[in-house]
Amino acid sequence: EVKLEESGGGLVQPGMSVKLSCATSGFTFSDYWMDWVRQAPGKGLEWVAEIRNKLNNYATYYGKSVKGRFTISRDDSKSIVYLQVNSMRSEDTGIYYCTTGYYFDYWGQGVMVTVSS
């Protein structure tokens, strides 16, 4: 069974940083591209970042609203994908989902991040 479980969210002050983790199991993690998608409260889905596999040189891509502040990374030995979020803003508030890339076929349950003083 494929499982993805995000962690690391919570209440964060504006300007501060947080590192989200997504632990996975049930599939060959190292073969997959991985993505992060977020959803502001009551809003639609917004793609955040993607990291490809070793075959694709671990290339990374970012949405325009997060480029320069967010960093996606992965640890194939642990089957975990990370999202480092810096200089947080109120508009970064929302649920952050990790998902298997390509077709976004499997999703975690999401982790809530609230940016507020």
Added chain:
Amino acid sequence: DVLMTQTPVSLPVSLGGQVSISCRSSQSLVHSDGNTYLHWYLQKPGQSPQLFIYRVSNRFSGVPDRFSGSGSGTDFTLKISRVEPEDLGVYYCLQSTHFPRTFGGGTKLELK
């Protein structure tokens, strides 16, 4: 960025009925590899999105054949026949042909 326009925003339906959701992109979604990376998801209240259709017309594992996807280029449609209670929620289209990946704004399928 590729703009994904979904219509309608809200779609009232009777159980057993049939509905169609449109997703139009601001540019062609045909990739240089010849594939079209347009996918459909359902998000039920309080849950994560779940993949229903990938690459325009391919049903994901476990998705009933009441769901069908079609289209090409910039114009795509999701059809649901014989609507059941578990089909209700918000449907999103997603293009993963281009960067940044972009989602449609969502279509809420609800009971009349």
